[in-house]
Amino acid sequence: MTADADHTASDGAEAHRLVLPSSLSIRQAGATRELILAALQESGVVLLDVPDDAEADLSFIQIVEAARRQVVSHGGSVALAHPASGSVLTTLERGGFLHEMTAEDQLFWFHRKEAA
Amino acid sequence: MTSLDPIQVFRTEAAELFEQIETGLLDLLNDLSDQATIDAVFRGLHTLKGSGSMFGFEALAAFTHHCETAFDRVRKGQVPATAELVAAVLDAQDHMKALVSTPNGDHEEASNRLLAALQAAAGEPSAHATVVAAPLPKAVAAEPSKTGGKGFRITFRLPVNAMANGTNPLGLLDELQELGSCTVKADLSTVPTLDALEPTDLHIGWTLDLITDKGRDAIDDVFIFVMDDMELTVTELAPPAPAAAQEASAAAAPAPVAEVAAKADAPKAQAADAKHGAKQAENVRVPAERLDELMDRVGELVIAQSRLSQLAGSSADIHLRAVSEDVERLSGELRDTMMVLRMVPVGSLFGRFRRLVHDLARETGKVIELETEGETTEVDKTVIERLADPLVHLVRNSVDHGLEPPDERVASGKEKTGRVILSARQSGGEVIITIKDDGRGVNRERVRAKAEASGLIQPGQMLTDQELLQLIFQPGFSTAAQVTNLSGRGVGMDVVKKTVEALRGIIDIRSEPGRGSEISLRIPLTLAIIDGLLVRVGSGSYVIPLSAVEECLELSLEDDLRSRGRSFISLRDNLVPFLRLRELFETGTPPDRYQKMVVISTGDERVGLVVDQIIGDHQTVIKSMSKLHHDVVTFSGATILGDGNVALILDVTHLVAVGQQQEAHLRAAG
Numbered sequence: 120m121t122a123d124a125d126h127t128a129s130d131g132a133e134a135h136r137l138v139l140p141s142s143l144s145i146r147q148a149g150a151t152r153e154l155i156l157a158a159l160q161e162s163g164v165v166l167l168d169v170p171d172d173a174e175a176d177l178s179f180i181q182i183v184e185a186a187r188r189q190v191v192s193h194g195g196s197v198a199l200a201h202p203a204s205g206s207v208l209t210t211l212e213r214g215g216f217l218h219e220m221t222a223e224d225q226l227f228w229f230h231r232k233e234a235a
Numbered sequence: 236m237t238s239l240d241p242i243q244v245f246r247t248e249a250a251e252l253f254e255q256i257e258t259g260l261l262d263l264l265n266d267l268s269d270q271a272t273i274d275a276v277f278r279g280l281h282t283l284k285g286s287g288s289m290f291g292f293e294a295l296a297a298f299t300h301h302c303e304t305a306f307d308r309v310r311k312g313q314v315p316a317t318a319e320l321v322a323a324v325l326d327a328q329d330h331m332k333a334l335v336s337t338p339n340g341d342h343e344e345a346s347n348r349l350l351a352a353l354q355a356a357a358g359e360p361s362a363h364a365t366v367v368a369a370p371l372p373k374a375v376a377a378e379p380s381k382t383g384g385k386g387f388r389i390t391f392r393l394p395v396n397a398m399a400n401g402t403n404p405l406g407l408l409d410e411l412q413e414l415g416s417c418t419v420k421a422d423l424s425t426v427p428t429l430d431a432l433e434p435t436d437l438h439i440g441w442t443l444d445l446i447t448d449k450g451r452d453a454i455d456d457v458f459i460f461v462m463d464d465m466e467l468t469v470t471e472l473a474p475p476a477p478a479a480a481q482e483a484s485a486a487a488a489p490a491p492v493a494e495v496a497a498k499a500d501a502p503k504a505q506a507a508d509a510k511h512g513a514k515q516a517e518n519v520r521v522p523a524e525r526l527d528e529l530m531d532r533v534g535e536l537v538i539a540q541s542r543l544s545q546l547a548g549s550s551a552d553i554h555l556r557a558v559s560e561d562v563e564r565l566s567g568e569l570r571d572t573m574m575v576l577r578m579v580p581v582g583s584l585f586g587r588f589r590r591l592v593h594d595l596a597r598e599t600g601k602v603i604e605l606e607t608e609g610e611t612t613e614v615d616k617t618v619i620e621r622l623a624d625p626l627v628h629l630v631r632n633s634v635d636h637g638l639e640p641p642d643e644r645v646a647s648g649k650e651k652t653g654r655v656i657l658s659a660r661q662s663g664g665e666v667i668i669t670i671k672d673d674g675r676g677v678n679r680e681r682v683r684a685k686a687e688a689s690g691l692i693q694p695g696q697m698l699t700d701q702e703l704l705q706l707i708f709q710p711g712f713s714t715a716a717q718v719t720n721l722s723g724r725g726v727g728m729d730v731v732k733k734t735v736e737a738l739r740g741i742i743d744i745r746s747e748p749g750r751g752s753e754i755s756l757r758i759p760l761t762l763a764i765i766d767g768l769l770v771r772v773g774s775g776s777y778v779i780p781l782s783a784v785e786e787c788l789e790l791s792l793e794d795d796l797r798s799r800g801r802s803f804i805s806l807r808d809n810l811v812p813f814l815r816l817r818e819l820f821e822t823g824t825p826p827d828r829y830q831k832m833v834v835i836s837t838g839d840e841r842v843g844l845v846v847d848q849i850i851g852d853h854q855t856v857i858k859s860m861s862k863l864h865h866d867v868v869t870f871s872g873a874t875i876l877g878d879g880n881v882a883l884i885l886d887v888t889h890l891v892a893v894g895q896q897q898e899a900h901l902r903a904a905g
Contacts, residue, residue: 215419
């Protein structure tokens with residue numbers, strides 16, 4: 120089951136696939152936040168499509184985590200269109216996000232249903 | 236308000252770091268085992284590398300990394316600190332300066348050459364011949380410790396604006412992971428919802444369990460840039476059982492045995508930094524040009540206040556007078572505060588001479604010890620800037636011409652080590668800087684022969700010892716038998732004198748054959764605003780710097796007539812020459828019935844200036860003469876009076892010299 124289908128099913132709404140730009144560093148952090156916020160307001164269920172060649176840094180991980188808190192607080196859903204890879208995965212590794220990951224985090228970032 | 240250029244900010248910071256590193260290196264030469272100094276140099280190099288990398292000076296960061304590594308080995312006792320290593324790092328530091336000033340230049344060859352020298356000096360195998368722009372070490376993956384080092388739990392949270400200010404938290408984590416075996420866990424508990432998130436703020440914290448043999452200092456070094464504002468707790472962990480050591484990284488939280496907050500430990504590191512001149516957090520860095528702007532504004536305010544005082548003085552309105560007095564007092568206080576802001580310790584100037592003397596000793600083979608005194612004496616920043624080059628020349632001159640080679644010193648019964656003493660002290664409104672050496676002294680015969688040969692004096696002309704010594708400040712004069720790289724090109728001492736005089740200063744020399752020489756520079760503390768004595772000559776107003784005024788007398792008509800033709804007055808049994816400014820300035824006006832004489836002095840020399848009227852003291856904002864008038868020697872500047880008129884400021888040094896010449900002529904005439 121894909122994340123797309125998962126979230127569409129669980130929220131009962133059509134997911135809005137938000138294709139993000141390749142530049143996801145702190146320089147574009149403001150724009151990235153606005154894009155995701157707008158998508159959440161528009162649809163409530165958002166699939167973040169991170170390009171394979173994306174250049175993401177810690178600010179992007181923080182924005183995604185903030186978006187996850189946003190949907191918990193305000194309703195809706197957010198998910199990654201693909202499991203984390205490339206610079207997103209590298210940043211997660213370097214930033215210590217993979218240590219003692221919860222099942223929920225595993226599902227969100229890697230689409231795995233079982234905790235490691 | 237203009238925003239600061241981050242590159243310029245880095246360059247300013249780098250200049251301070253270079254000074255700090257250089258001071259440490261030169262201190263180290265006095266005691267090669269001084270661990271605090273070794274640590275300070277390492278810290279300076281570490282900071283430079285980190286800052287350079289942060290601001291995009293990758294070549295600098297890569298090059299500095301090798302120097303830092305060399306000093307890290309010294310720090311850990313793996314190799315001893317040697318004079319060769321210090322010299323190699325000093326040379327390398329010059330190259331680092333080039334990497335800062337021209338980061339895109341072609342530095343590869345020089346980098347390789349210097350690194351080869353560094354490796355040789357540090358006793359490293361020359362494994363990497365081409366190391367320029369080599370990437371900094373990447374993070375190593377955490378792996379179970381095989382070292383059996385200490386365990387630390389590090390919990391930290393950076394300032395919320397850390398990312399916006401250019402700090403890369405991942406880089407810090409990488410550095411921590413380089414220290415040993417490490418597990419990292421991010422703390423997301425304070426990340427807000429997206430609508431409340433300022434996207435460049437940082438709300439993530441971290442907890443790391445680190446096993447390292449590098450010690451607590453290495454952990455502190457990682458946070459050196461952000462230590463002041465961050466939350467950091469480092470807890471030493473109980474040593475893992477030998478059998479369990481391999482599983483340390485995955486183990487449950489070990490029991491803390493000692494908890495030390497970073498802020499509590501920070502003073503220790505800061506104290507070491509402070510010893511080497513590092514800036515404390517309470518300092519504010521202000522661009523020099525803003526101080527100059529502020530000074531200009533204060534100058535204009537003083538002029539406006541002067542006008543107000545004049546208006547109030549001619550008014551019967553007591554309220555206006557009261558306000559005027561308040562404004563006068565406040566503007567005076569503001570001026571004094573402004574002056575203090577512009578003052579910088581002369582030690583910032585002296586510091587660079589330690590390196591100069593070190594290099595000169597290497598070049599000449601002489602053994603030289605530089606002593607500095609009075610480094611805390613403060614002088615206007617403009618004075619400091621302009622004095623740098625003259626002092627470099629004077630120190631070079633002392634080393635090159637003054638100090639003898641070691642064998643010659645020993646043969647003449649002196650110590651092998653020659654001494655150069657650089658000192659500063661404040662005296663009234665002046666700072667006196669002296670450069671003294673214990674060398675051979677000025678060779679009078681050679682000075683006379685040279686002066687006669689170049690036509691500066693007539694053969695056999697009678698000169699006092701001071702007049703003879705002053706000849707070395709004449710243009711084109713040099714007694715050096717051999718022109719060297721250091722001095723002796725005959726283009727120095729006259730330029731030194733001109734520069735000092737342009738600062739309204741005086742240069743003086745004393746020398747004793749076989750015992751050494753001493754050159755003193757007497758410089759006014761400030762160049763911007765002075766207290767002046769306002770006088771009238773004919774219909775014009777003039778300002779005499781108050782610091783040069785000794786006394787004021789009335790020149791009676793009888794005394795004036797009696798002295799005519801000789802222009803001398805007897806002052807407490809001393810004959811003092813005087814100048815009639817009315818005649819000097821060709822005012823074409825008759826003398827006032829009650830003329831006044833203002834006696835001014837520079838050092839031991841005095842001269843009287845005859846004026847028509849003494850108006851009173853005057854806060855004088857000095858304005859430079861225009862380019863059209865740059866060759867006018869009688870005046871050092873101009874100022875604007877309260878009524879809007881311009882008053883010229885008399886050049887005291889020049890007038891005293893004219894008076895002394897007049898005295899010399901009259902004496903020669905018998």
